[in-house]
Amino acid sequence: MSTNLSAQAIEQFKTDGFTPAIKVMSDAAAMDYRHRLQAIEAVVGKLKGGYRLKCHMLYKWVSDLIREPAIVDRVEDLLGPNILCWGTDMWVKEPNSDEFVSWHQDSRYWGIEGDLLTAWIALSPATVESGCMRMLPGSHLGNTMMHEDTFHADNMLTRGQTIADHIDESKAINIEVGTGEAVFFTYRIAHASHPNRSCDRRIGIAIRYTVPSARQIKSDWDSATLIRGEDRFGNFVHEPTPKADFDPDSVDFHAKTNENYLNILYSGTGRTEHRT
Ligand SMILES: O=C(O)CCC(=O)C(=O)O
Numbered sequence: 310m311s312t313n314l315s316a317q318a319i320e321q322f323k324t325d326g327f328t329p330a331i332k333v334m335s336d337a338a339a340m341d342y343r344h345r346l347q348a349i350e351a352v353v354g355k356l357k358g359g360y361r362l363k364c365h366m367l368y369k370w371v372s373d374l375i376r377e378p379a380i381v382d383r384v385e386d387l388l389g390p391n392i393l394c395w396g397t398d399m400w401v402k403e404p405n406s407d408e409f410v411s412w413h414q415d416s417r418y419w420g421i422e423g424d425l426l427t428a429w430i431a432l433s434p435a436t437v438e439s440g441c442m443r444m445l446p447g448s449h450l451g452n453t454m455m456h457e458d459t460f461h462a463d464n465m466l467t468r469g470q471t472i473a474d475h476i477d478e479s480k481a482i483n484i485e486v487g488t489g490e491a492v493f494f495t496y497r498i499a500h501a502s503h504p505n506r507s508c509d510r511r512i513g514i515a516i517r518y519t520v521p522s523a524r525q526i527k528s529d530w531d532s533a534t535l536i537r538g539e540d541r542f543g544n545f546v547h548e549p550t551p552k553a554d555f556d557p558d559s560v561d562f563h564a565k566t567n568e569n570y571l572n573i574l575y576s577g578t579g580r581t582e583h584r585t
Contacts, residue, residue, distance in 0.1 A: 312382040314493075322387055326449035327494035330486045333379040333430065339489035343432040343512060345370045346399065349554075356399045359567045365397040365516075365534065366563035369551050372534075375516050380428050381537055383493060384518045388424055391538030393545060395425065395531075396517035396570070400465070402440050402505035407463040409440070409504045411471035415496040417453050418470065420531075420573050423523025425496040431486040432512040439507040442484045442492075442500050445476060449497035463504075467574045472499060486513070521545070527573045532566045 318328040334342075346356075349368065353360050365371045374380070375394045384392055402408050419425070435441035448454075459469035476499065484500075486492050494500065496517070505511045521540040525531035533545035540547070548566065551559040 312379045314383050314386040319386055322493060322495070325444075325446035325482075326498035327444055327446075327484065327492055328383075330431075330484070330490040330492050331383065332487075332489055333377065333383070333428075333491045334489045336489050339430075339432050342370060342374065342514075346401075346432065346512065346514075356401060358571075359563060361399045363396050363563060363567050363570060364399065365394060366548055366551060366559040366566070367555060369554050369556075371397055371514070372551050374430075374514065375534065376536055380430070380491060380516065381518075383491075384426065384428060385537065387426055387493060388518060388520050389538075391521050391540065392536045393519050393521060393523075393533035393540065394516060394536050395421065395519045395523075395533045395545070396515075398515045398517075400429075400511075400513040400515060402465075402502075402511040404505060404508050404510055407504050408465050409463055410442075410465050410500075410502040411459065411461070411469060412445075412476050412499055412501040413456060413466060413470050413472060414448070414453055414499050417456050418468075418574055419496065420525050420527030420576075421496070421519060421523050422526050423520055425517060425519040425523060426493055427496065428491045428493050428516045428518065429486065430491045430514045430516070431488055432514065433509055434488055434507075435484070435486040435511055435513060436507065437483050437485065437503075438505075439509065439511040440503045440505040441486060441511075442502045443478075443481045444484055444494065445481050445499040448499035449495045453497070454499065467571070476501075525573075527576055528569055530569060532562070532569075
């Protein structure tokens with residue numbers, strides 16, 4: 310079975326800013342990943358802060374997932390042969406809960422100049438009822454929009470950042486993603502998601518892929534994991550690969566890079582306390 314994107318999906322990524330949902334693993338593999346995630350929750354509780362962010366340095370199975378050919382081959386179709394993984398976030402919405410994600414563009418906050426895309430993988434069905442993402446097609450082609458910080462208690466974003474401009478909801482599209490499917494979207498796209506009103510947890514893992522020519526402009530230091538090809542730019546310190554869950558070498562490195570990441574995410578807010 311081909312693990313490449315169709316010409317149509319590549320075209321849609323260029324014009325709309327995202328691909329259709331594409332099967333990247335079996336339902337059984339997704340269930341296995343879900344069990345691994347839940348086994349960590351059983352030990353550390355709700356995944357917050359470092360347990361949720363850049364966690365490919367903490368959990369061996371996430372470190373394996375970011376290298377999965379069924380995902381990376383598609384990323385290569387969009388970014389080219391040299392690929393770095395810059396981040397991994399868990400997005401867990403509990404059944405019948407109020408947590409939501411306001412309209413935002415990731416490119417507004419991450420300090421990355423260059424190409425960056427997300428592979429968002431569903432480990433349970435992301436439907437309209439369970440609070441799948443919504444995206445505004447073509448919004449990646451204009452200028453970055455103005456955002457304001459709300460710090461709303463139910464907003465899953467670090468600073469509750471919300472696009473201040475009017476979003477025409479009638480033009481937004483629901484991005485339903487089945488278990489074991491992924492949607493690939495550029496970090497410039499405006500996106501959001503409603504609360505989970507279903508009886509199951511809505512679990513997604515977002516993997517952020519970029520290219521070696523990209524650079525961090527909000528910090529003198531940043532790191533990424535080389536996934537494929539070569540890095541002739543040296544803009545990111547290369548991250549260690551955990552040999553097992555909570556490998557001490559990776560844990561130390563993760564603490565440093567995650568603190569740097571949170572400082573970038575909160576820059577300009579004057580807040581020193583991080584709430585993720
Ligand atoms: O999972 C969600 O509902 C939102 C995810 C998101 O905003 C992102 O991956 O950038």
